[in-house]
Amino acid sequence: MVLLSLAASHHDLDLDVLERLSSDVQAVASELVGSVASVSGAVVLATCNRFELYLEVDDAAHTPQARAAAADAVAGRSGYTAAQVGTHLRVRAGTDAAEHLFSVASGLDSMVVGEREIAGQVRRALTTARRDRTTTSGLESLFQAASRVSRQVESRTGLGATGRSVVGVALDIAEQHLPDWSSVRCVLIGTGSYAGASLAALKARGAADIRVFSASGRAGAFAAARGVRSLPASADLAAEVSDVDLVIACSGAAGAVLGVDALAEARAASSHELTVVDLALRHDVDPGVRALPGVRLVSLHTVSEHAPAEHAAVRAAHDVVTAAAEAYEADRRVRDWNPAVVAERTRVLGGLESGLSALSERDERAERALRRRTRAALHGPTVRAREAARLGDAATYAEALAELASIPVPALVADAR
Template structure:
């Protein structure tokens, strides 16, 4: 098995490119597994600032074909040329892929270093793969390890404990143009997990009034469950913005929910400042609204320019991530290489037990049999330990020698008492 990750993120690509790559992510994993027989599993991690594929490939020799199949599948969904998709997706394998995912889950690759939301997004990516039937035991192990590493990083460094998030940084930026939080009137667009995180951040700051608008009509249930009001179903969003100080948009709908012309018309006759925070990758709000008088737009690009990071904590976190990735890869090799060791041990010990069982009861001696079992296990012990240590170290030559030593051990001859 080879772990292959294909990664595109805000570090290298414009968010508009990431938006297109992330089209129909719910179908991509299943289609990738069906695209090549060498790919037995896939987990898709798509967030507001990254698009990543984690693939379980059967052999290192098949990774180029697997990469091409994945790029072709994403291209068909995004409308990009397959060659362009392949160029956008940076490939990593095994230890490098594990280290990258561990860093992502720990918030080290986020716009806001140490953000909290990403750990949950990593868990949900695995849950989605389970639902779609595209996960494997190796991918399960990898993503569960990533969650453990994320918790270890937070416990050891404090990253994430301050509650930093994309939402938090966006609201810090927005605060400069708002009245006191208790006086802020806000409309929240969206009802998904990101909208829930946004509402929690708004409440923690003491926002006086929050109303929820949903393009899909789910605002009432979402708002009722969280103790806020919903914009009535079917209402025109622009009409609901009269007297509003802040709009936080994170619905992820296909296309802008609030356009320039609609907002311009809604603001006729008012000079009240309006701050719009658009956290949706696909732009819930037309970016052109920033040109309207009195309107300030805070986007993911704005967040990226203002995101903080603490150098010492990040250095310590990366050391934890690197150590964890090496340990994970070592244990993965042990699991992958161990069956041959087990087979040799089973051959010898199983053969011994079979031979002992064939002896007539009146010719068996319990003390002699215990001694024979003890000597046999002692003979197997040293090469078994050497094989597993070589597996952990990735030393193929030492592993082969230890395995050959195990294969050379004959089934002990059983003599009647």
């Protein structure tokens, strides 16, 4: 079994490219598991600044086939060719794949280093794979370990405890052009996890005049549960935002819900300054609004440019992640290589007990001595085989396994007669 990671992020690609790669992502996982014999499991992690596929492949020899199938599946939905997709996705396997996911889950690979939102997104990716029946025990183990490492990073380094996030950095940028938060009038577009985080951040800063809009019709229940007002799904959004101070858009709708022409018309007679924060990967707000008089746009690109730099806690976090990835891979090798060791031990110990039970005359003292000698003979090569598995030392493992295989059960049983 091989764990394979195919990943693209804001580090290497434009966000528009990531948006296209992320089209219909869950169908990609189901297609790969359902149609590619060598792929037993798939988990997709798609956020505002990354697209990643984690695959369980039955054998290292089949990884090229799995990579090609993944590129084809993504190409069929993104509009790119399979060759283009292949150039966009960075491939990692084994320890490298585990270390990358652990780093992602800990916020070390994010636009805002140390942000905590990604930890929840990693958990939800696994939950979705469970729902779609595309996960496996190996992927379960990997993603659960990633969540544990994320918590370890926070507890040992303090990274993430300050609440740094994409939302937080975006609001830090926006507030430079806003009145006091207690008098800010805001329209929040969306009802998903980012909308929830944005609303909580707005309240924490003292904003109270917040209205929620969703074209899906979910704004009423979302707003009522959080003590704010909602706008009807039929509302003229451009008109509603024409005289507010701040718009935060994070609905993830297919296409802009606030266009340039509609906003320009609604603001034709207004000199009121408007700050728009667009946190949607697919652009809830047409980027062209930044050209309108009195309108400032804060996008994910803006957040990336203003994200805090690394510091000592980040370096310490990387050390935690590296050690955890090495330990995870060592434990995985022990699990994968141990069945052959168990089989040889079962052969010897099972054969010994069968042979002793068939004796017509039994000497308990001799039997106890024989069992001790047998276990002593098994102990050394068993320990060496498992330690070699932990270290990835295939040659020493093979030697220890051969030593176990050379222990002859018939000769041991004969000693008891």
